[in-house]
Amino acid sequence: MSAILQVQNLVKNYGDFKAVKGVSFSIEEGEIFSLLGPNGAGKTTTISILSTLYMPTSGDTTIGGHSITKDPMGVRGIIGVVPQDLALYEDLTARENLIFWGQMYNLSGKSLTTRVDEVLEQIGLTDKAKDRVKTYSGGMKRRVNIGVGLLHKPRLLFMDEPTVGIDPQSRRAILDTVKDLNNQGMTLLYTTHYMEEAEELSHRVGIIDHGEMIAIGTQKELTQQVGEAETLILHIGENDDSEALAKTLKDIQGVQQATAVDHEVSVVCDEAEDVLAAVVTKANDRGIKIRSIDIREPNLEAVFLHLTGRALRD
Amino acid sequence: MLKTFLIGIKDVRLAFRDRAALILMLAAPFVLTIGLGLVTGRFSSNTSSGISDIPVIIVNLDNDQLGNALADVFNSTDLADLLEPTTGSDSEAARKSIDEDKAAAVVIIPEGFTISIIPQQSDFANGNVVAADPVKIEVYANPSRSTGAGIVKAIVDEFLNRVEEGRISDTTSIEQLMFSGRITPQQALAAGSAASLDNQTASPASTLAVKINSSTANGDAVKFDALAYIAPAMALMFLMYTVSYGGRSILAERAQGTLPRLLVSPTNTAQILGGKVFGIFLTGTAQMLILIGASSLFFQLKWGDPLGVIVLVLAAVFGATGWGMVITAIARTSAQVANIGMSITLIFGIMGGSFINLEQMPSFVQMFSKITPNAWALDGFTTLGLGGTLTDLSAPILALVSMGSILFLVSVALFGKKNLVQK
Structure with missing residues (x-):
């Protein structure tokens, strides 16, 4: 396996506040890597930098050979992002949302239509595709939110705490979707503050606290640290x-x-x-x-x- | 470019699915138009235009048949409500009154105006029955009272059109009779003088029908309708709401997470911002065209030259969009945009003449009105309502396009200093 993502000494400061303090890690192609840490640990800031939303104060990251600082557009073409908060147009239907976001990822014509149908099937909303998103339950909205990130079949998918605030059934469905995607060959960076999710999903885990990566490894390697x-x-x-x-x-x-x-x-x-x-x-x-x-x-x-x-x- | 278009179309779709926005974008201006139409008597037998007592100075240096006829038109009882004419004898003094904003326009009828139009005995004797080019009547307009000045100019233009039509038809007929030998040059002279007099000094009543009217291309008389002022005034006022609503959507997208999501897609910032601006422009244009269509359909309102209307709508929306972008660039939250936008809607509505004709406002309000798209666009719509065409709209269109361009550059500079994703 080769590294699809390599983070090198990533730093992000907001004035005097140091949100990310020299984080380094890598993710191998085909693995699920979890960033585990409590709220405010720096998980979302880190994923926002890696997805090119924020520029780092210092340090760099390469994703699929593209630098996030020098070639952000190259990075954006190969990553998918599922943000923590819902990022959908609630007055559009699920299908209209998927079509719009697919177009933003350069899909068009028949390939767009086909892909939208596939994703609707994958997230189990084919029957509700013509309903406006604002009429959906929280769990259904989460599924559309994930579906948008899958449209262009990204090589690396960032999922930022996708199970926060949803019912156990929807949570179970999302965890199963993550595993399915990985089984299909997709690489995932998954952030969570739920230990159980990290344990269930991850090939490797990075534990982050106060903007620092304090431990990294497989679950077995990490638990050995406490004997x-x-x-x-x-x-x-x-x-x-x-x-x-x-x-x-x-x-x-x-x-x-x-x-x-x-x-x-x-x-x-x-x-x-x-x-x-x-x-x-x-x-x-x-x-x-x-x-x-x-x-x-x-x-x-x-x-x-x-x-x-x-x-x-x- | 394609993504810019797609983002714009998406925003139009979202705007027209927002019931609250639809009420303010379409229902409110329509209802207000009906209300003000009722107040002005537009829907009753009273056909008052809502514009009255336009101060105009007549300087008749001709003091001959045609000059006197034109002066009589301005002093006729049929135009007494519309015009407030005074007579002057000094051209320079009259112009100075305009410069001092004491009147909407001065009409200077030059010496020899009648003689230059009615054929003289020597012309018929020489066989040259077509008179020399007539000397020109000058309408010295007050730029700060463009509506009133436009009406005065329309009256003069119509008078001259009638004179010119009569002059050509009469001289052609008499010339044909003379050259065919059916009448002598002396008889031609007598007939020419009589015909000219008959045509040019027709009773004021026969020309009054066109005084506050203009003519369509096929010559039909069209009355200036009160709604031709009220409907665009209301539409323009709520256009300001629409552009602020569009601007608000940029900040709303930031808050709801769709803007950050767009920014991590393979779509650059220029495409996104361009798409948002395009969306505001499209929404505003759709709003204006729907209101124009609805008022034409339900009120039989004639907006004037269709090409002029379309170009003016595009220019007005462009100018207003510039304001929407500046408001968005200044504000920090969508709630701030909403508050500022509603304030601007009302202030620009009042300053721009949506409620009270600008000519009845103090001069400083008239001066400040020039920063509003409402004033310029309303000026243009009034011109079209009076029978003007696209060629008469150069000033408002140029002003609106310049306004939009400058404000867009200002907003780009302001946006450049802000972090688009910072909440």
Whole structure:
């Protein structure tokens, strides 16, 4: 496999604020690469630079041999973009939207018509193609939003958090679409703050936080960074102080990290069984009722916690 | 170029699917036109043009049959509501009054005007029955009262047309009779003088029918209709809304994410901005043509020379589009464009003469009205309503095209300093 995308020391500053701090990575042809990080980590800024929407402050990237700074039009011809927010004309029908965007990607005539029909079939909206987009459900709009990015059969597709704010059924359909596209040979750069999506979809994952790429590799390579550590997820009552509990649990021998998010406390430890009793005792001592406990094998959440001391959803 | 066209067509489609926009683009000007038409009595037996008391100075240096006839026309009772004539004897003083904005126009009938038209005894005696070229009547117009001046000029032109028609037909007939030997030169002289007098000094009533009228190409008299002023005035006012609506769509596309999406497609910034401008232009043109068509159909309104109407519409929309682009370039959000656009719509409507004829406005308003497309276009539509043609529209068309070009360059400069994708 050869690299279709090579990012070299990418920097983006907005005045004094450094949104992207020297990010470097590459994506091989045919793989799904996920950028995983919490909100505000710099994922969307990075993807906006790579898709030529913003110019980097410094650094460069080549996509299919075209530089994003020197040959942005060359880049635009081979990439597809599915933005995080819907970017459609709601007063046009799905078909009219697809035809317009296809024309913007230099499709015309019979090839445009054929391709629009194929994409409508692919996103399952052939029957609703003549309805205006504003009459669609959120999930249907998301599918049209994705369809626009597929029209010109891009070699590399950027998908920026495509499952934010949609129902589980639509989310499942989108994840299946991503896998189908990859099986057809398309390379994808997928950004998300959902660890489960990155784990399910990705050949490799880059973990980004505060504009920096803090880890990169396959899921196995990344989880090895936290050794054999396991994670206890404690679900506690709505009125209990999760922050205080997390602080207390850090004192237990064998606990590496403990963080609180909403009514959950994540505890990274060497062996779950060894610390479980002490965790429950400490909670009881503070008068906190534990409703349930999950024990998880090493995962990307634990990696992020291990690297940053914070949960992904912080 | 193709993408520019496609983006423009897409914007027209979106504009005409927006019910709220349609109400302001089409329904509002149409309803207001009906309302103002009712107020002016257009839909009743009262056929007032809505234009009245045009101050005009008559300087009759001829003091002969034709000069007096023309002066009588301006002083006739039939034109009493339309005109407010005064008589002068000094050409220079009259011109100075115009320069001081005291009247819409001065009509100077030169000395010897009658003699230059009515054949003289020596002409018939020499067999030269066609008189020398007539000396010319001067209409010294006030540029800030172009509508009133246009009406005065139309009256003079019509008078001269009648004189010229009569002169040619009479002299031709008498000449044929004389050369065929049926009448003597002395009889020809008598007949010529009588015929000339009959034609040129016909009662004011016979010429009044054309005074506030103009003629179509086939010679039919067409009355100046109040709606010929009101309908374009309303259409032009809401044209300003349409161009601001179009400008707003640029910022709306930025907010809804379609502009960034366009910018990451293989479409360059010039094509995108060009397409947006083209869309505004097409939407404005469609709006104007629909209103013109509807008023022609429902009110039997005659807008005048079709070619002139089309060219004037294109020029007016171009000038207005320039304003729409500048507003968009200045504003930061689509809500700001909407607010500024609605304000400009009303201010330009008032300053441009959509509600009150500019000639009844203070001079400083008349001066500032020149920055509005409304004033120039309305001037052009009035000219067409009075029977003018494309050749009479050079001033408004040139002004509107210049306005649009300058404002477009200004907006490009302003856009150049802004980040199109920055929210």
